[in-house]
């Protein structure tokens with residue numbers, strides 16, 4: 001008798017492929033239907049069971065209380081061709097050492113020093129804008145986050161051609177990641193499909209770029225994430241990180257530092273256009289606090305509405321909608337016994353839309369954060385050993401970019417434009433065409 005016999009199985013599975021078809025067709029519809037079936041639901045990817053955790057307290061157990069019983073799961077295995085042994089995909093003592101190495105780049109004093117470059121990169125983007133022009137906001141925000149990572153974390157201005165490589169190939173990685181993590185068999189990754197051939201090309205171009213960034217690092221530049229990595233020495237042998245490890249780490253930060261912020265900024269401006277009251281509150285705050293001058297790090301605590309707005313975007317449209325772990329050993333979770341070596345999956349997007357945690361959860365309401373103290377269930381940057389290293393950096397970037405853009409611009413959906421959310425490793429708004437209106 002299988003040990004997981006009692007975990008309810010989600011509907012919409014078909015012979016042989018299980019839930020793969022439903023997941024690839026409309027993942028959000030499937031995930032959003034699962035909490036009604038119970039705190040734990042089983043999906044079948046071919047012959048492989050995957051346990052979806054729907055309750056915030058059980059996610060907390062997986063990530064924090066019982067974290068040692070889990071390791072990174074299939075999602076991260078599928079990232080290995082891109083990020084290799086980088087910090088996001090490792091476990092145990094080496095993972096801890098990799099985190100410690102990068103942490104100084106995200107201390108408060110460093111975060112404050114990132115405010116000016118974030119603002120200046122945002123101004124460089126908006127300087128080229130013209131009233132009435134229609135732009136692809138998703139692509140513009142993607143490029144912005146590339147330039148920000150370049151100047152803040154790598155201490156250099158990325159070249160246009162380098163940003164073009166990230167912009168062209170990173171979305172291919174995320175799309176593939178989604179398909180590969182949910183495919184019924186690993187062997188399918190080796191089929192010569194168009195998707196897989198593009199993944200191989202994305203890998204080649206992106207790793208080459210990360211490698212070039214390491215090679216071109218200016219040794220006179222200190223205090224950046226890049227210099228922390230390049231200057232690191234092993235405590236016992238005195239050896240630096242080898243070239244491959246450096247590329248793995250730089251690749252990891254290129255991947256984690258761009259896409260989720262770009263997706264969140266895109267959502268934020270899309271939601272502002274649909275919520276005039278929220279937009280008016282934001283403009284009022286920015287006009288009062290900044291009164292026409294440029295935003296600085298000292299302004300961050302004076303922009304509480306901007307912060308609530310960002311928090312609400314990350315709640316309702318969390319960019320990373322599926323995360324995974326794998327059991328190291330048999331575990332008990334939510335009253336069920338799971339065997340060793342099975343994948344456990346959870347979606348922060350559906351967790352954040354749980355009506356037990358958030359009243360009227362589908363309503364976009366930044367002011368819910370006025371009366372609702374952030375409950376323990378709200379974990380936009382994860383929890384435990386693998387908690388986001390760049391969480392505060394992301395908050396700073398989202399707030400500074402929002403304030404800088406909104407001080408002078410309002411974005412409106414372009415006439416006849418059709419935005420869709422595409423199945424990708426992230427909840428990915430695609431084709432967001434918006435018209436630029438100058439304010440004031």
Ligand code: HEM
Nearest residue numbers: 087088256257260261264380381382386387388389390394
């Ligand atoms: C809105 C933006 C962001 C969101 C919502 C976000 C969210 C997350 C989450 C939920 C995790 C945990 C994944 C897990 O437990 O499996 C994570 C990990 C990570 N994030 Fe972020 N992140 C964001 C931006 C950033 C930025 C800007 C950086 C770097 C500059 C970054 C670097 C990382 C790294 C390196 C990890 C892996 C940490 C580890 O495994 O020890 N993230 N992020």
